[in-house]
Amino acid sequence: MPPVTAKDLNTAIDDGRLAYVGRELSALAPQEAAAVLDAMDVGDRTIAFRVLPKNDAVHVFDELTPGAQAALIRSLGTAEVADAFDRMDPDDRAELLDELPSNVAKALIRSLSPAERDATAVVLGFRRGSVGRRMSPEFVHVYPDETAGSAIDRIKERGRDAETIYTIPVVDHQRRLVGVASLRDLLLSASDTLVDEYTKSPIYAYASEDAESTAQRCIDRSLMAMPVVDREERLLGILTLDDAAEVVAAARDEDEARAGAREVLKTPYLHASILAITRARVVWLFVLAISAILTVNVLEIFEGTLEQRVALALFIPLLTGIGGNTGSQAATTVTRALATEEVTPRDAARVAGKEVRVGLTMGAALGIVGFAVASAVYGFDIGTVIGTTIISVCTMAATVGGLMPLLAKTVRVDPAVFSTPFISTFCDATGLIVYFMIAKTVLGI
Structure with missing residues (x-):
């Protein structure tokens, strides 16, 4: 059944x-x-x-x-x-x-x-958000100068109340972490062998560290459990692999939600109240509505330019779409690299250099197509404006989108807060300024 x-x-x-x-x-x-x-x-x-x-x-x-x-x-x-x-x-x-x-x-x-x-x-x-908040203080520890037989006896005595017993923290008599030992090694060793012979250098975390990055490190290194210590490296608890997986999954859900300009629903969609769903969405819509005013202000400033060359208005959706998508792609890529610790805020210059080149390359490819199509339909001068603007907007959007998550990390804000819609709106406003400045220069208006 x-x-x-x-x-x-x-x-x-x-x-x-x-x-x-x-x-x-x-x-x-x-x-x-x-x-x-x-x-x-x-x-x-x-x-x-x-x-x-x-x-x-x-x-x-x-x-x-x-x-x-x-x-x-x-x-x-x-x-x-x-x-x-x-x-x-x-x-x-x-x-x-x-x-x-x-x-x-x-x-x-x-x-x-x-x-x-x-x-x-x-x-x-x-x-909240620190690994100390997600660790378990229920664990079994052993000492390097005791025998494997004595260690096994302690594990049997206290193991039922421990979060896990497969990875055993090894501490000195001041409770400072000196290493980890495998239950398998202790069980298979002679009972009079010292634990020190099976102690390995530990991969550990400080309790004040970010839970998400610590959990990702635990998963990446396939650790059954990661010891968590205070600033004096005294053992406080352990982060198990299953808890690490929960932290990473929750962070992924939150990032995906914020990338879509909403918050995570804490109950299944069909059982969530109308008020709960509204709260999850409306705050971000307010933020985006306020930021979108920038775009309206830009159009108002260059209203005279549009009146002289009406054809320029036809390309606004194309240019804003390219800029917003380019910035969002860069932001998503760098946010993921931050989560997996491939980059840190200290790599800002390298990230900027790479995104400038990526944006320039993409912009050149798209700009050539834009120049050809616009020139064929509206003339060489309009084609020059469109091609040049696409190159400029792609380069700028990729650079800004790549740096924003690093800036967020530096000021201790969740990089996902700089969500796809927010970056899109920012790139819309700045892209339009670039567009009209190039148009005025090339067209002499």
């Missing part, structure tokens, strides 16, 4: 077949059950979650998105989800708390056991 779907459960709830709902959800793996619940609207999701057996509900709750978890807490009440909240990993718990009203968050924190409250406080002590 095919697996149950959100639509099946919605129908069953409408028919009052709650036993069927609980049975079908319990038969699914927690990740699959969470995916089904995420696709349901809040009311039916709450009912479906209520009929889950307690042990299943705890595991399913942990797999829900933070937005779905927050919605459940609001509809169920904190007391009903306190057990599931207590059993979440501290980093996931911190992410959920960011979604909740302060009074609800405080109530849930009070429901934690002292040990879990302390672990969550460690994560919450770091700014």
Whole structure:
């Protein structure tokens, strides 16, 4: 039989077949059950979650998105989800708390056991967006001067509460990170062998570093876990590969949304409210509307030029489209290179040099075509204006589009904020200025 779907459960709830709902959800793996619940609207999701057996509900709750978890807490009440909240990993718990009203968050924190409250406080002590906020403070460490047998005993004793045990941080007795050891090496070694013999140089991150870039580094190097330390290199926690993948996926969704001039929806589209969808889009539309006024002002300034040579107006959509697309292509390419650490703000001069040459090359190719077509239809002088403008606009747009993400990174702003529509509008205004200045020079008007 095919697996149950959100639509099946919605129908069953409408028919009052709650036993069927609980049975079908319990038969699914927690990740699959969470995916089904995420696709349901809040009311039916709450009912479906209520009929889950307690042990299943705890595991399913942990797999829900933070937005779905927050919605459940609001509809169920904190007391009903306190057990599931207590059993979440501290980093996931911190992410959920960011979604909740302060009074609800405080109530849930009070429901934690002292040990879990302390672990969550460690994560919450770091700014949002830092890897310290996404690390897990639940790990097992070993010492370089102890035997493999002693290390294995500690792993067995504490491993159930740890986020992962496959990569083991090695610390000195002042808790400073000295390396990492593989569980495989420790298990296969003689029990009296010192851990130091299997300790490798660590790839680690400082807790204050950006979560996205750290997570990408963890993935690129195929690390099962990356130690996270403070400025004195004392071990604070670990970032696991699955958590790193979640961070990168969330950042990718955010970048794609902002490139389309909107924010990420925290609930599935069909279940998102009209107000939520409007909020996700309207702010960027205001920004773009204000920036588009620049284009109107430019046209107003050169109104007299257009009156003398009406044919110039026919090419405005072509030139603004080429400029906006060229700038957006450059910005997208450099933003991706920043995310994968192929470039840094220190490479601004090299990026500018490369984009000038790329823009000049593309502009020359397009400019020749534009010159030929415009000359054939409107004469040599108009063709010269169009060809020269295309070369200039492509070069300028590629350079500006390539440098804007680097500027954003320098001032600690998300490069995705300089989204495709924003750069397009900027290039429209400056491209028109270039266009009319060239036209006045060539045509003598």
